[in-house]
Amino acid sequence: MRRGTEGAQGPGDGGGNLMLSAWRNLTAQQRRDAKTGYLALSPWMVGFVVFYAFPIIATIYFSFNEWTLAEPPTWVGLDNYVRMFTRDPLFVSSLKATTLFVIISLPTKLVLGLMLALLLNLKIPGMNAFRTIFFIPAVISGVAVSLMWIWFLNPDTGVVNTLLSYFGIRGPLWFWDLHWALPSVAIMSIWKVGGAAIIYLAGLQNIPAHLYEAAEIDGASKWSRFWRITLPLLTPTLFFQLIIELIDAFKIFTEAYVITHGGPLKATYFFLYYFYEEAFRNANMGYASALALFLLVVIMGCTVFVVRTSKGWVYYEN
Numbered sequence: 001m002r003r004g005t006e007g008a009q010g011p012g013d014g015g016g017n018l019m020l021s022a023w024r025n026l027t028a029q030q031r032r033d034a035k036t037g038y039l040a041l042s043p044w045m046v047g048f049v050v051f052y053a054f055p056i057i058a059t060i061y062f063s064f065n066e067w068t069l070a071e072p073p074t075w076v077g078l079d080n081y082v083r084m085f086t087r088d089p090l091f092v093s094s095l096k097a098t099t100l101f102v103i104i105s106l107p108t109k110l111v112l113g114l115m116l117a118l119l120l121n122l123k124i125p126g127m128n129a130f131r132t133i134f135f136i137p138a139v140i141s142g143v144a145v146s147l148m149w150i151w152f153l154n155p156d157t158g159v160v161n162t163l164l165s166y167f168g169i170r171g172p173l174w175f176w177d178l179h180w181a182l183p184s185v186a187i188m189s190i191w192k193v194g195g196a197a198i199i200y201l202a203g204l205q206n207i208p209a210h211l212y213e214a215a216e217i218d219g220a221s222k223w224s225r226f227w228r229i230t231l232p233l234l235t236p237t238l239f240f241q242l243i244i245e246l247i248d249a250f251k252i253f254t255e256a257y258v259i260t261h262g263g264p265l266k267a268t269y270f271f272l273y274y275f276y277e278e279a280f281r282n283a284n285m286g287y288a289s290a291l292a293l294f295l296l297v298v299i300m301g302c303t304v305f306v307v308r309t310s311k312g313w314v315y316y317e318n
Helices: 002-007 011-024 028-062 079-086 089-120 127-139 142-152 159-166 181-190 194-205 209-217 222-250 254-260 271-281 285-312
Strands: none
Touching: 028 285, 079 285, 089 127, 089 181, 089 194, 089 222, 089 271, 127 194, 142 159, 142 181, 142 254, 181 254, 194 222, 209 222, 222 285, 254 271, 271 285
16 A cells, blocks of 8 residues: 555656756756747747736636626626616627628628629739739728718718719718718728738749649630639638638627717627626726636637538648
């Protein structure tokens, strides 16, 4: 019994001994290199803990509390989640508006981005200037873009309605119309499609040219070359872009904050805007934490679904 007790070690002791043994087996130069590597990683590790890991853990904890900043957190268990799913009509409204925005904007941006990339991949003079022009909207501040689109879509003096009036067409109220508000915000997001087009362009230029040459020799048409060469070999880029655009679409906020304030009649009351109002206007941090966690779970669930289904449609040449 005594021998067995002395020889028994917990998982932590065994792991610690293995790490200590591995460290002792390193040469002096390897130890210096390891210390240098850890020192180089330390800013990122500290930043990850302070700005990501700790806030996530705190959000999980506060989601089970009632906390209004003015008073200490009070544990309420699952009350915030029960309220969210059973007694909160604004939760339903914000989730509906966000889902509709994702359904409208995501496929449109993916398709238009690919079409624009095909045009930008043409070998014509001045193409680099066109690529720069189309990419600029993707790097402009969201607030500046929102203010610009207020001017574009102003019902009375806006550029778009003025141009429509020349053809005898009365333009809609856009952001100020119940039926046009959400499509107007979607149009704004699609205007930034140049960023996606540049990503597609990089994928297009990585497709081996000899595949097109061989297909052309075999008599394949341009349409056939697109469906059998371009699109299959571009699916890794499409997969990456789908995940990025999906996450970005669920995080729609700036347009609602600057232009519509969730209106008219909650038509653009997006989920992240609802979270902002609960957290920073109503100071209801506990409930806002629960909303944030729900959005995180939704985004993670959609991302996992895309990753799992990618095995059936993403083609890797190797």
